[in-house]
Structure formats: structure tokens, C-alpha cells
Amino acid sequence: MSNKILFVEDEGDLTLIVADTLRGQGYEVATASDGIEGLEKFKAEGADIVVADVMMPGMDGFSMAKEIRKLSTAVPLLFLTAKSTIDDVEEGMEIGANDYLKKPFELRELIVRIKALLRRYDKNRSENIKFSIGRYIFNVTTQTLSLEGRSVELSHFEAKILERLATNIGKTVDASELMIAMWQRDEPSNRNSLHGYIHKLRRALRHDPSISIINQRGFGYMLTIHG
Secondary structure: OEEEHHHOOHHHHHHHHHHHHHOOOOOOOEEEEEEEHHHHHHHHHHHOEEEOOOOOOOOHHHHHHHHHHHHHHOOOOEEEEEOOOOOHHHHHHHHHHOOEEEEEOOHHHHHHHHHHHHHHHHHHHOOEEEEEEEOEEEEEHHHHHHEEOOEEOOOOHHHHHHHHOOOOOOOEEEEEHHHHHHHHOOOOOHHHHHHHHHHHHHHOOOOOOEEOOOEEOOOOOEEEEOO
């Protein structure tokens, strides 16, 4: 059974080109011309991944994504946007987007991004991926940290950073690697944002004193567990 893609875009010519290309790759494709129609189709038909423009009439991509996230916290969201400032990217990611692609884009890059997100989505559906971090349980699939029966939901960025750190306990994860994973680029303006997310993770993990996130100045961050 082929994966179903919901493609939401108000540019009709682009929709035709992208939909035909994706169908040629073996995907089932549903289309919508704005966020309102996209949300209605997601509610009625579902999708394995949603690819959406940000700037659309009626309901923009961000507003649609907020509503979709109320229905599903797992389905991948990929934004297409001419907006590429850090604030715009962060807004989309905090809503729950999994990736973004700047317009204009090459179709083969879009296909690569879709395939990568679907692989991860399919894996997460079949495996409820969890890490033990000291006394905490970090559920990657639900983006939650649990301790003694209490859970806290992490933001998309926080979960993405923690997953990288948790798979490299005791090893330094390069700050550039983290920034590229989140924002697709390493720029000085991103470092303050990254440090802010690290600070939030330290607070989220503060109830287990054996856990530390160490700033390896000039290099990156290391998650350590003592004792």
C-alpha cells in the first residue's frame, strides 16, 4: 500500500507539477488549495504526511498545522515557504512541523525530504521509541519526558535536541550539527536560540541531579549521567 501525501498549496500550476511528480514516484496524492480545505481533507481522509505552503488565503499553513496537531501529534508536517528567517522557522517548528523547504525548490529535494520523513514516521508507528535518561523515560514518538508517573511534553525543538544528545551520552554533539538539524544552517544568530533550548532541557531534567548537559565551549553539548 502506497503512502498518502496531502499537498496543500494555493499556486495551481505548482500543485499540478508536484502532484504529478509524486504520483509518478508511486505515492497517493490528495491536494487542497488553502488551509481550510487542507484541514477538511485531513479530517475526512487522513494522510501519512502533510506538505503545505505557509502563505495561503483563508487559513495559512501555520494555522492549519495547529489544528492538525490537535488531531495527530505524529503525522509529519513539511512546510514550503519563501519565509526563511530564524523566527519564521522557529514558529513553524514550535507548532510541530518536522521540516521545511525554502521556495523555490527542486522537486528531487522535495522527494528526498518526504522519503526521509516517511521512513521516520513509519518506524515510529511500528516502534514506540524510548530512551532511559537517568530516572527519566524519554519517549521520542510522543515527545514526552516521564518521571515517577508524571510526564511533561517537550517542544519539537527540545525533543529533537534531546534525541541527538540521548543517542550520544558521554559524547560531545557538535553545536553546528544541532543547528543544521533544526534550521538547516549554522549561523551565529542561531547559537543563542540553541542555548535557550538547552536551558529549557536542563530545567526539564532538573529533578534527577545525576543528569547534566555540559556546554563544551566552542564545540557543542554533552549529556552525562553520574553515579
